[in-house]
Amino acid sequence: MENVIVERVADFLKQFPPFQEIHSADLHKIAAQVRVHYVPKRNFVFKEGDPAHTEFYVVQQGAVGLRSKSRSATAWIDICDEGDILGLRPLFADQTYAMEAVAREECVLYAIPIEAFKKVLANNQAVMDFLLESFASNTRNPKASEAKGKLLSANYASNEAQSTDLDFFQQAFYTKNPICLTAKATIQKAALLMNDHKISSLIIEENKLPIGIITDKDIRRWVATGEMQIADKVSEIMSSPVKCVPPTIHLAEVQTILLQHKIGHLCVTQDGTDQAEIIGILSEHDIVTAQANNPVALLKQIERVSKLESLTRIRESLSSLLEAYLNTALPMPYIMKVSGLITQALMHRVIELSEEKIGKAPVKFAWLGIGSQGRGEQLLLTDQDHALVFEDVSDEELETTQAYFLKLAKDVSRVLNELGYVFCPAEMMASNPKYCLSLSQWKSQFSKWIDQASTQNIMMCSIFFDYAKVYGEADLVKQISQHILQKLKGNQKFFAYLAEDAVKNPPPLGFFRQFIIEDDGEHKDEFDVKARAIQPLVDAARVLILAEGIEGKNNTVERFEKLIELEPQNEEVYAGCIKSFHVLSKFRAVEGFKNNSSGRYLELSSLSKSDKMKLKRAFKPIQEIQSLLKNRFKLSYFL
Known part of the structure; x- marks a missing residue:
């Protein structure tokens, strides 16, 4: 039975970074030492100022909110859900916790012993890099699909940080399909290729894997001085090993690497390692171009x-x-x-x-x-x-x-x-x-x-x-x-009409938790994410904030945040609406950019099982906020 539990823990962890980078045998050793914590809703995982635990945590089920005592109790810095890591501080610094972690709902956490995990880190640089990036940049999951980035929500970041954040998050656009040469090619061939393609660098590859970089500066340095001949091999003058990065790297990260290693070019590979296929090249010129479009x-x-x-x-x-x-x-x-x-x-x-x-x-x-x-x-x-x-x-x-x-x-x-x-x-x-x-x-x-x-x-x-x-x-x-x-x-009759309109689209799941899709027309069998999921949240926020007589709050998230201030007893419902709104908006935006459309209609067959589950979880707050509207505006009597 114990082996079955270990298998289940290992199977769960290997779905998420950085555990994907850990060898199966090592992952099972970690899984065998994992302790399972059940945390009731509103209980603390740790408090700000608590001594460091001997474990860090991975959310297996539920959601854990992170916040600071120096901010409002309703100003969540971030919400960690399935697969997210929290409590990394003791892994790198023997200090007290800088924020508090509270169960936003019933949670199951996997507690991973730090000392046992350090043994794995010693032989796995990819995992160490991931965790260092997470800790150093205050990032809960640098590879997460939902919320990569600093642990700062819109209501947490200061105005002074805005300009810095704009620069930090700017993506470094790279040159795709770079010109490559093998190490056996001559320096003369490299020079001719650079001249023909009007470029200043080439990646040296072996079996489509990067082994070095050569630049026009290298040629001038070695050939113009007479130390090397144009008939010599590029392997004699190339810079090696080559520094590689993933395609998702940010501008600030690129600048840091170039300065740290005193180099002018980076190779872009599928996973950011020199054991993955080459897909691009990044240079100082690319940084200038990116800065012009931030x-x-x-x-x-x-x-x-x-x-x-x-x-x-x-x-x-x-x-x-x-x-x-x-x-x-x-x-x-x-x-x-x-x-x-x-x-x-x-x-x-x-x-x-x-x-x-x-x-x-x-x-x-x-x-x-x-x-x-x-x-x-x-x-x-x-x-x-x-x-x-x-x-x-x-x-x-x-x-x-x-x-x-x-x-x-x-x-x-x-x-x-x-x-x-x-x-x-x-x-x-x-x-x-x-x-x-x-x-x-x-x-x-x-x-x-x-x-x-x-x-x-x-x-x-x-x-x-x-x-x-x-x-x-x-x-x-x-x-x-x-x-x-x-x-x-005081116009209760009007608010009843407005609230009635806000609940006209119930949560978009049928009796057997199946998506309610369009049954005819141009978008038959597609899911209308705008009308069936986003709009109910927008409508609910509008009627509630107007009923409070609040002026100047037009944004849906800002409306719900203001409602949390006014009605802390309903914080859970409103916070759930905020999270769902962001999740649903992202689904729509991704669909829109992918198909050059409004993103309104999702083709469910193209979504993964995980994405479908995210969608369904995002529908729960719709039901909760509509129930609140029906009770508050007595819609059962009005209707």
């Missing part, structure tokens, strides 16, 4: 741009950047933040250029991003959704004033369309006279939607209650927000 650089380029072609290139760079971030498994809060900042800056510049072209606006105005852009959640090239509000003018000036802003909006919409943001099929755009209104007209419009609750009006509220200023006068936007909140104050 978020900070893109923001600076947007400020200076004056031509549509340049805007198109920046928009393409943003898409490439976001796709790379997803591929390197950066945290979704960070990816969304970068996307939101650059998208807003891009649209701001488009409006600015259009205003310069058409002429200065006759009165103050504000351009509003609506829907996903208004919530700061736009990752993909989706439909345009926007509106425009201008300050009140006399009845005599209204027609000509609106005509100016319609002209401006049409020009902006045209440019956005050329950048890849297609026109909204329902024409919910500022170029539509219905959504290009004065401040008073917008107040009247919102009053009508709120006072005359109907299916259509509730739908319009769901769309237009999520807005953010992209350009113009913030005070106009503030006046609209204050008007809406005043109209909603």
Whole structure:
């Protein structure tokens, strides 16, 4: 029986890094010494300041939250789930714990004795490198598919750290399919190849594995000085062994390696070792190129741009950047933040250029991003959704004033369309006279939607209650927000209608826990991740935050975080919604970039069993938040 348990532990561990790198015999020795801990919900694994344990932990089931006593009790630094490692500090430093670990739900942990594990580390550099990276960079799992990166959530990172983080997480784009030579080739052949292909380096390979690198500097150093002849073999002057890195490496890591080893080139292989096939090469020049396309650089380029072609290139760079971030498994809060900042800056510049072209606006105005852009959640090239509000003018000036802003909006919409943001099929755009209104007209419009609750009006509220200023006068936007909140104050009937709309899509699982998929049309047998999973979370956050009378919280995650502050008794439900929102958003983004689509429909047959389980786990908070809505707004009586 004991051997069966050891086998089960070993089988589980070998699914996750760094245990995948451990030889089977060694892994079974570790598994035989693992202790299984059951941790009830809300119990501590360790507390901040506790003496170091003799074990570190791997989550087998459940979720463990990490937080610091110096922050709010609701400000989780990160959540570790299946396969994640925590409590590594005693492995490298005989110190007290720097944060506390709390079971967010019932947990089963595998406790691995540190002394036993050190014996494995002594003969396994890959495992040591993984754990060193994890400990040194404050990273719970550098290879994790869900949340690689520093243990900093959006509400934990300081503003001062933002610029550093933008640079740290920038992916180092490498040259694919590099030119290679064998060690027996002559220096002359290497020089001719470099000249023909206009490159400055070659990888020397043997059976498709890297054994060295030769650069034009090497040739000048040895041949130009007469120490070597052009007929000599490249093996005589190549740098060896070659330093290899994986394709997912970040810019900061590349810079560190080049400085540490005083070299100018790195070989990119499938797994980052010299025993894997060559797939690319990285040079100091690639670093310069990457730095020119990082978020900070893109923001600076947007400020200076004056031509549509340049805007198109920046928009393409943003898409490439976001796709790379997803591929390197950066945290979704960070990816969304970068996307939101650059998208807003891009649209701001488009409006600015259009205003310069058409002429200065006759009165103050504000351009509003609506829907996903208004919530700061736009990752993909989706439909345009926007509106425009201008300050009140006399009845005599209204027609000509609106005509100016319609002209401006049409020009902006045209440019956005050329950048890849297609026109909204329902024409919910500022170029539509219905959504290009004065401040008073917008107040009247919102009053009508709120006072005359109907299916259509509730739908319009769901769309237009999520807005953010992209350009113009913030005070106009503030006046609209204050008007809406005043109209909603104590309006239980309206909130019941809005809550009813928010629960119209129940958790997307059938009676036998099967996915509810589209049964006809273009997307037959596909799963609508937007309407069936993401939208219920968005809708729930909206109605709850509005019912609290909170102004200025448009982002779904920020809404749930604020609700945690206001209702700590419901923290578990709201925190679950946050995690699910990030998981579901990533599924949609990955699908969108893979198929150059909106990412709305997932082909379930292409998902792994693990991915399907992640999806199903993400549905649980939908059921919980909808139950909360039904109870709070008495929907059983209302319906």
